[in-house]
Structures are given as C-alpha cells and as structure tokens.
Amino acid sequence: MSAAGAEYRLDGIYKQRQDGFYMQRVKLAAGVISSSQARTVAAVSTRFGQGTIHLTTRGSIEIHWLKEDDLPLVKRELAMTGLTSRGACGGAVRGITCGSQGAQGFPLLETLARRLHRHFTGNPRFERLPKKFKIGVEADAKGGRHLIQDVGLVLAGYEDERAFFDIWIAGGLGKEPRAGFLLSEKVAEERIIPIIEAIIRVYTDHAPPPKRLKFLAKEFGEEKLRRLIQEETAYREDIPAASGLPEHLVPASHELERLELPVFGGKLTAEQLSAIADAADRLATGVLMVTADQDIALLLSPGIESADELNKLRQSTGMAFVKSVATFRICPGSHECQMGLAATRDVTGRLMAHISETGKKLSWALSGCGNSCSQPQLADVGIVASRLTADADGQKTPRFDLYRRQNSGLGLKTQEGLTTEELIETLRYIE
Ligand code: SF4
Numbered sequence: 001m002s003a004a005g006a007e008y009r010l011d012g013i014y015k016q017r018q019d020g021f022y023m024q025r026v027k028l029a030a031g032v033i034s035s036s037q038a039r040t041v042a043a044v045s046t047r048f049g050q051g052t053i054h055l056t057t058r059g060s061i062e063i064h065w066l067k068e069d070d071l072p073l074v075k076r077e078l079a080m081t082g083l084t085s086r087g088a089c090g091g092a093v094r095g096i097t098c099g100s101q102g103a104q105g106f107p108l109l110e111t112l113a114r115r116l117h118r119h120f121t122g123n124p125r126f127e128r129l130p131k132k133f134k135i136g137v138e139a140d141a142k143g144g145r146h147l148i149q150d151v152g153l154v155l156a157g158y159e160d161e162r163a164f165f166d167i168w169i170a171g172g173l174g175k176e177p178r179a180g181f182l183l184s185e186k187v188a189e190e191r192i193i194p195i196i197e198a199i200i201r202v203y204t205d206h207a208p209p210p211k212r213l214k215f216l217a218k219e220f221g222e223e224k225l226r227r228l229i230q231e232e233t234a235y236r237e238d239i240p241a242a243s244g245l246p247e248h249l250v251p252a253s254h255e256l257e258r259l260e261l262p263v264f265g266g267k268l269t270a271e272q273l274s275a276i277a278d279a280a281d282r283l284a285t286g287v288l289m290v291t292a293d294q295d296i297a298l299l300l301s302p303g304i305e306s307a308d309e310l311n312k313l314r315q316s317t318g319m320a321f322v323k324s325v326a327t328f329r330i331c332p333g334s335h336e337c338q339m340g341l342a343a344t345r346d347v348t349g350r351l352m353a354h355i356s357e358t359g360k361k362l363s364w365a366l367s368g369c370g371n372s373c374s375q376p377q378l379a380d381v382g383i384v385a386s387r388l389t390a391d392a393d394g395q396k397t398p399r400f401d402l403y404r405r406q407n408s409g410l411g412l413k414t415q416e417g418l419t420t421e422e423l424i425e426t427l428r429y430i431e
Contacts, residue, residue: 010092010127012085013071017338022066024074025088027095027121030106030113030137031059031290032249033083038277038288040081042270048074053273054336055266055294057329057365057375058097058134060088064336086122091129091209093120093200096137097149099292102258103139105155107248108163112153112189113137114247119193126200130209133200134172137165144378144408145292147171147179150203150213151196156186162241163189169199170217170225173372178214179410181222183229190241198232249287256299259284259306261313262323265330265345266294272317279313293327324352325360329375333368333385340368342385342398347420354428362430376403377410381430383423386416402426 050065096113136149146152152168164186171180284298333344365379376382382403388396405411
C-alpha cells in the first residue's frame with residue numbers, strides 16, 4: 001500500500017473497485033447520529049457522490065462514489081456538523097460499536113462509547129497500529145458481539161451508581177476467526193481507558209503488521225498476553241471518574257417505543273436518509289440509530305403512533321420497511337468494494353426468493369470476501385465468498401463457504417466451495 005493510501009485509510013477512505021472513485025466511512029459512536037448530521041451526510045452524498053449511502057454492521061455510514069479532488073471538501077462538510085472519519089479505516093481504533101441499542105441501559109453504553117470515541121479518535125498514540133483495532137460495548141453477552149472485538153466490553157452490573165464491565169479481548173473474524181477471551185471481570189468504568197491503552201501498547205510492541213491482536217493470543221497464549229498487559233504502566237493507572245452533564249443523545253426514558261426501519265442490505269439513497277432525519281425531528285427528539293443489522297431505529301417520543309408514522313415514512317421514502325427474514329446483513333461486496341468476490345446484494349436477492357418459511361425465522365449474513373465485514377460467524381446462517389474459480393468458458397465465478405452457529409460461540413464452517421446454484425439449493429431447505 002502506498003503512503004498516500006495509508007493516509008487516506010486513516011482518514012476513513014478506501015478506493016472503490018471502480019477506478020477513480022472513493023468511499024468515505026463516517027464513524028458514529030454506538031451508531032447514534034443526530035438528524036442534522038444525517039442530513040449533512042445525505043447532502044454530501046448528493047453533492048459529491050451519487051446519492052447512495054451504505055449502513056455498516058458496526059453502526060458506521062459509508063458514502064460511495066466520491067472523486068479524489070472532492071475528498072478535502074467532504075471532510076470539511078462533515079466536520080461542520082461534528083462528524084469525523086479519522087481512524088474509520090486503516091490501522092487505528094475504529095468506530096466504537098454497540099449492538100445493544102434496544103437495551104434499557106443503552107444511554108449509559110452510548111455515553112461510554114462517546115468517551116472512548118473521543119479519547120481514541122485522532123490521537124496519534126492510537127494510530128498507525130499494525131492493523132485495525134475494534135472496540136464494542138454491549139449490555140449483555142447474548143448476541144456474542146463481544147467475542148469478535150479486539151476489546152469487547154460487557155456491562156456486568158452497578159454498585160453505588162458506578163457501572164462495571166467485563167473486558168473480553170483478542171477476538172476477530174476475517175480469514176482466521178477467533179473468539180475473544182475474558183481478560184478481567186467487573187472492571188469499574190474509570191479503569192477502562194487505561195486498560196485499553198495498555199492493551200494497545202502491548203499490541204503495537206509485539207504484533208507485526210498486518211496482524212490483529214488475536215495473532216498475539218494465538219502466538220503467546222492467553223496467560224502470557226494477559227500478563228504482558230497487566231505489566232504495562234497504563235494498566236495500573238487510575239484516572240478520575242467521568243463527571244458532568246449527560247453525554248448521550250438517546251433519551252434515558254425506559255418507556256419509549258422503538259421504531260425499527262429495515263433497510264435492505266443497509267443501502268439507501270440520500271433522499272431517503274434525509275426524509276428519515278426529518279421524521280426523527282418530528283417523532284424522536286432528532287436522533288437516529290444505525291443498528292448492528294444495518295437498519296435505522298428511532299426512539300419515539302410519547303404519544304406517537306408507530307403504525308401511522310411507519311405508513312407516512314413509507315410514502316415519503318418509497319421504502320417498504322419490511323423484513324422478509326429475521327435479519328440479513330450484507331456487505332457491499334463486488335458492487336463497490338475492491339476486495340469483493342461476489343455481487344452480494346444480487347446473490348442475496350436470489351437467495352431470498354428461495355428461503356423457506358423456517359429459514360425466514362433465522363438470522364443471515366453474507367460477506368463478499370473472507371474479511372467477513374457482515375459478521376457471518378455471528379448469524380444463524382453465515383455465507384462467505386471465499387474464492388473465484390474459472391468455469392468452462394473462462395468466466396470467473398465466486399465460490400461460497402457456509403457457516404452455521406449452533407451455540408453462543410462463533411459459527412463454524414459446515415460446507416465450502418459452493419457455486420451460487422449449489423448455495424441456493426443447499427439453503428432452500430435449511431432448518
Ligand atoms: S467482506 Fe470483503 S467484500 Fe465485503 S466489504 Fe468487507 S472487504 Fe469488502
């Protein structure tokens with residue numbers, strides 16, 4: 001990778017597979033974005049891109065089809081509303097994700113995500129890492145999302161109004177998926193930043209690029225990695241507990257109804273995002289949430305009728321907002337991504353036409369290459385385009401590996417090398 005390419009990545013920019021076009025990823029702490037910020041993203045996409053937006057499984061937003069000359073202006077426009085892309089790609093602390101937006105304690109998680117985002121974003125101490133470094137904050141361990149992070153924080157309870165978290169480390173997907181392990185239990189919130197600093201120090205001192213932290217867990221074993229982290233000065237550092245006025249944008253009330261707006265493959269137009277942002281102003285205190293399943297959620301203010309509002313939103317956006325399966329996470333694949341081996345949205349469309357009634361009750365995820373951006377090992381049915389093969393007339397077509405998740409760990413590979421037709425036939429009768 002060229003030096004310019006590495007710098008672009010730190011600014012959250014990847015080249016698209018289409019020559020001359022770029023993707024800008026925008027980091028959102030815990031997937032939360034204000035309506036004015038969402039309108040800015042939509043306006044940037046309309047003015048500089050082609051008006052298309054992609055929602056990621058980590059609660060970030062991607063703007064595609066940007067030209068190189070416009071990238072400084074894009075950065076400026078986003079910064080005007082407080083949005084940043086710094087560290088959204090490349091060897092940096094990525095966007096702080098949260099798959100527990102529906103949980104009662106979400107405002108506390110959002111607050112922690114904002115603090116971590118602020119501390120680790122744009123800080124040169126935490127950039128130019130061997131590879132990406134992912135942090136997730138969760139209300140519980142149910143979904144298994146803490147297992148796929150470099151640092152997964154799981155709320156463990158409260159004592160004297162202080163929150164405590166279990167810290168899981170060294171998980172990750174990609175070509176060698178590995179579940180994280182428990183580093184420390186019931187850690188007070190104010191200890192989390194120093195501990196993550198210690199983890200990053202060990203990571204940068206010992207992991208060769210482009211290895212993730214999970215490489216050290218494999219090389220050293222869990223005990224040695226734990227010991228190295230605990231020996232770091234930062235690990236023992238005490239910092240003052242955070243204080244001040246609330247930082248979360250999502251209202252703290254437990255009673256508010258959540259309106260989920262399913263977005264197929266996380267893909268929507270700038271006009272649709274703008275219309276949803278306008279609705280968030282009217283209905284949901286001006287706050288939107290990008291969910292871990294690539295949808296948008298609004299927390300409705302008291303007295304709002306969700307069925308009525310959903311119908312109005314259908315009319316204003318032209319979107320169906322219907323989930324035809326439990327969830328179906330999809331990365332951009334070869335539609336836009338340089339690494340993509342398969343046209344993920346097209347393959348998903350074909351699959352969905354054949355999924356049985358039983359299959360519709362399962363969660364699904366399809367990734368366009370082994371990087372596993374749609375988190376296939378966390379779905380009931382995970383599909384990964386793993387390679388290209390030449391058919392009889394020399395045409396290159398993708399082959400798919402199939403993963404099934406049967407317990408609280410990561411899904412395991414059950415079949416490999418399937419053609420698209422074989423994949424459809426296999427999944428038609430899935431239970
Ligand atoms: S999984 Fe592969 S193809 Fe899909 S977005 Fe990630 S890198 Fe691109």
